[in-house]
Amino acid sequence: xxxxxxxxxxxxxxxxxxxxxxxxxxxxxxxxxxxxxxxxxxxxxxxxxxxxxxxxxxxxxxxxxxxxxxxxxxxxxxxxxxxxxxxxxxxxxxxxxxxxxxxxxxxxxxxxxxxxxxxxxxxxxxxxxxxxxxxxxxxxxxxxxxxxxxxxxxxxxxxxxxxxxxxxxxxxxxxxxxxxxxxxxxxxxxxxxxxxxxxxxxxxxxxxxxxxxxxxxxxxxxxxxxxxxxxxxxxxxxxxxxxxxxxxxxxxxxxxxxxxxxxxxxxxxxxxxxxxxxxxxxxxxxxxxxxxxxxxxxxxxxxxxxxxxxxxxxxxxxx
Amino acid sequence: xxxxxxxxxxxxxxxxxxxxxxxxxxxxxxxxxxxxxxxxxxxxxxxxxxxxxxxxxxxxxxxxxxxxxxxxxxxxxxxxxxxxxxxxxxxxxxxxxxxxxxxxxxxxxxxxxxxxxxxxxxxxxxxxxxxxxxxxxxxxxxxxxxxxxxxxxxxxxxxxxxxxxxxxxxxxxxxxxxxxxxxxxxxxxxxxxxxxxxxxxxxxxxxxxxxxxxxxxxxxxxxxxxxxxxxxxxxxxxxxxxxxxxxxxxxxxxxxxxxxxxx
Numbered sequence: 001x002x003x004x005x006x007x008x009x010x011x012x013x014x015x016x017x018x019x020x021x022x023x024x025x026x027x028x029x030x031x032x033x034x035x036x037x038x039x040x041x042x043x044x045x046x047x048x049x050x051x052x053x054x055x056x057x058x059x060x061x062x063x064x065x066x067x068x069x070x071x072x073x074x075x076x077x078x079x080x081x082x083x084x085x086x087x088x089x090x091x092x093x094x095x096x097x098x099x100x101x102x103x104x105x106x107x108x109x110x111x112x113x114x115x116x117x118x119x120x121x122x123x124x125x126x127x128x129x130x131x132x133x134x135x136x137x138x139x140x141x142x143x144x145x146x147x148x149x150x151x152x153x154x155x156x157x158x159x160x161x162x163x164x165x166x167x168x169x170x171x172x173x174x175x176x177x178x179x180x181x182x183x184x185x186x187x188x189x190x191x192x193x194x195x196x197x198x199x200x201x202x203x204x205x206x207x208x209x210x211x212x213x214x215x216x217x218x219x220x221x222x223x224x225x226x227x228x229x230x231x232x233x234x235x236x237x238x239x240x241x242x243x244x245x246x247x248x249x250x251x252x253x254x255x256x257x258x259x260x261x262x263x264x265x266x267x268x269x270x271x272x273x274x275x276x277x278x279x280x281x282x283x284x285x286x287x288x289x290x291x292x293x294x295x296x297x298x299x300x301x302x303x304x305x306x307x308x309x310x311x312x313x314x315x316x317x318x319x
Numbered sequence: 320x321x322x323x324x325x326x327x328x329x330x331x332x333x334x335x336x337x338x339x340x341x342x343x344x345x346x347x348x349x350x351x352x353x354x355x356x357x358x359x360x361x362x363x364x365x366x367x368x369x370x371x372x373x374x375x376x377x378x379x380x381x382x383x384x385x386x387x388x389x390x391x392x393x394x395x396x397x398x399x400x401x402x403x404x405x406x407x408x409x410x411x412x413x414x415x416x417x418x419x420x421x422x423x424x425x426x427x428x429x430x431x432x433x434x435x436x437x438x439x440x441x442x443x444x445x446x447x448x449x450x451x452x453x454x455x456x457x458x459x460x461x462x463x464x465x466x467x468x469x470x471x472x473x474x475x476x477x478x479x480x481x482x483x484x485x486x487x488x489x490x491x492x493x494x495x496x497x498x499x500x501x502x503x504x505x506x507x508x509x510x511x512x513x514x515x516x517x518x519x520x521x522x523x524x525x526x527x528x529x530x531x532x533x534x535x536x537x538x539x540x541x542x543x544x545x546x547x548x549x550x551x552x553x554x555x556x557x558x559x560x561x562x563x564x565x566x567x568x569x570x571x572x573x574x575x576x577x578x579x580x581x582x
Contacts, residue, residue: 048410050579070321070412078410084403084581088332101324101411143407 001026001151001182002047007056009042009206016042018206020056024184024199029177031197032186033301039206040186041081044155047184048078061151074102077144079154083136087129091120094128095142102147114142118168133160141169145176152176152183158192170196194297204305214297221300224249225269229258229276230289238285245275259293321413325421326428333391333429342387343433346380347440353379354444367450373441374453380437381463382534385470386495388430389533392474393491395422396574397484403581415574419479419567423471430467434460455544458552462540465559469533472566479573498532501525536562 007020017039024030034040045051047058049065058065061072086094092111099107115121118138123131131139137160144152157173158166166189173196177183187193193200194214201211210220231238239253242260247267252259262272273290280287295303333339353376361367369375396419399405408418438460445452453459474491481487504525508518529535536555543551 045580050406050409070414070417073410073412076410078407080403080406080410082403084407086404087402097324097328098411100327101321101408101413103320103412 001028001061002030002184003059004047005057007043007046007058008054009039009046009051010054015206017046017053017203020203020206020208022201022208022211024182026182027177027180028198029173029183029185029196031193031200032184032203033188033190033193033200034186034203035305038203040203041155042206043203044078044080044153044184044186047153048076074147075150077147077149077152079137079140079144079152079157081155081159083140085128085136085139087127089128090125091115091128091131091139092124094139095146098143099146104147107146110146110148111142114145117172118142119164134162134165137161138165138169141172145172150181152181152185154183155186156188157185158187158189166192190296190298190301200297202301202304210304214300217297217300217304218295221295221303225262225272226293227260227262227272227276228289228291228293229260229280229287231256231258231280232286232288235283235285238280238283241279241283242276245279247272321411322417322421322424325408325413325418326423326425329395329422329425330429333388333426334432336391338387338391339429339433342384343436346383346387346437349383350376350380350437350440351444354448354450357450358448371453372450373445376444377438377441377453377459380441381434381466384430384433384437385463385467385534388426388433388467389470389474389495390488390491392422392426392471393477393487394474394484395426396475396478396570397481397487400482400579400581401484405579406581409579415571419475419570419574422475423468423563423567426471427468430471431464434463434467458544459541461556462537462544462552462559465540465556465563466534466537469536469559469562469566472563472570473533476566476570476573479570479577482577498528498534501528501532502538530558533562 002022002024004020004022007017007022008015009017020039020043022030032040032043042051046053047060047065049058049060061075063072086097089097092115095111095114096107098104099111104110112121115124118141120135120138120142123135128136128139137157141154141157144154152173154173158169161169170192173183173185177196185193185197197214199211199213200217202209202217210217212220234255239251239258242248242258243251247262248260249263250261252261260276269292276290277287354372357367357369357372396405399408405418442452444450473494477490477494478487481490504521508521529538536559540552540555543549543555
């Protein structure tokens with residue numbers, strides 16, 4: 001649905017995006033992450049054909065972007081980093097204008113449906129400039145969905161929303177995703193991406209430094225499986241008896257808690273739990289709880305981007 | 320199709336603005352004031368000094384409408400870019416040609432409504448006062464319409480040139496002031512002492528610059544009308560079409576070159 005090859009944008013001597021290779025498949029929800037100024041918005045603008053790349057190629061909806069027709073744009077819905085609305089218009093009139101522009105089918109029914117889903121029905125006669133920031137953001141999402149597009153390009157769609165609004169938007173995106181829509185979602189709210197995205201791409205300083213599923217991201221970040229074990233009371237030798245077990249990388253004891261880090265080996269989680277239980281039974285120590293700790297997307301993101309920044313800095317130092 | 324939607328929005332936006340009614344009211348008031356002064360003179364002396372007393376009011380109201388609509392056009396693209404709404408349109412099925420065609424068409428319709436209202440006012444005055452309408456009234460209206468189209472196209476070009484609304488307004492007003500000054504140049508040169516060659520050179524520059532003015536065709540066309548030479552009128556009407564085409568093409572090039580991102 002979206003493919004880029006060697007996509008590069010330079011503004012004078014400054015590199016905004018460098019050698020970006022993306023491949024987003026039809027029906028996929030792709031989370032696009034990156035720190036401020038990493039090149040996310042520039043990438044979006046290039047995907048929309050409104051910023052000309054310095055180098056590289058883009059295919060959108062199965063066609064090179066240079067051969068796109070205006071009709072193809074009707075298959076895309078966009079939410080930008082800011083809502084950018086006509087403040088003097090009424091909410092419903094604003095949506096009618098865009099429904100007309102995109103030649104949306106059953107426009108009134110669709111407007112009613114979207115306003116209802118995003119809790120804006122009570123504001124259909126309100127002037128857009130009187131709406132709160134969160135409401136404006138929701139209105140821009142309504143605009144993007146009006147014509148039932150096949151591809152959604154969303155840049156921070158939950159910016160400025162309260163928790164209820166975030167939940168409404170998440171539900172709406174999940175609904176659209178379930179209907180087979182392809183979604184390119186750029187966001188700073190990592191928990192949102194973690195919950196919704198099929199695959200994730202991390203961009204830093206204009207370079208795509210990681211791309212894959214959440215599990216693949218954890219692996220890139222060097223996440224080792226860690227079993228958190230809680231025992232009834234501190235026991236001498238508990239840590240020592242676990243340390244010698246196969247696959248165990250490191251054990252940290254803290255009172256009644258043991259953190260057992262495993263190598264990224266082939267043993268199943270169940271086998272590993274069983275081995276730990278048996279070893280602790282010999283101490284003896286009574287286990288009252290066990291759970292696997294997995295690196296969150298936020299932790300993976302920070303680890304990956306910090307490693308990339310360090311690598312870049314070292315590269316600059318060498319130069 | 321996109322041009323139609325954008326045109327409808329632009330027309331509504333102009334028609335429901337204070338600016339539209341302000342210009343309409345001001346031009347009608349000034350026109351009425353001129354007519355009243357003619358009538359007062361007739362009542363006082365019993366003599367009608369002008370052969371076509373509605374000519375000057377018609378010219379005045381139409382020029383005000385033209386300058387006013389041109390100024391609106393000069394703000395429209397720059398304002399959309401400043402607000403970021405221009406980019407939102409271009410994310411969708413809108414390109415620069417459709418966008419400018421829509422803006423131009425919408426403003427031309429609202430300008431036509433404005434000039435029609437003013438013309439209806441003058442026809443009414445003519446019926447009430449028995450002042451004759453200017454000779455070739457329909458042709459004058461056609462020339463005015465062309466001049467309005469040219470002013471809108473010029474306004475759109477300047478709006479596409481400038482990233483800020485304020486700059487576009489200043490540039491448009493500077494252009495109008497420049498051409499107004501050029502119009503007054505022959506009268507000015509007739510009262511100042513300067514070398515004949517300098518005067519000739521200045522008049523030649525003025526005549527050349529007049530072809531770049533959106534009001535140039537109106538003046539030259541009216542001269543042709545007064546002289547009873549339909550050829551001059553036709554040439555100037557054709558030139559207006561070329562002028563509008565050239566301005567809109569340049570505007571489109573500017574917009575494409577500059578991009579639609581918010582500054």
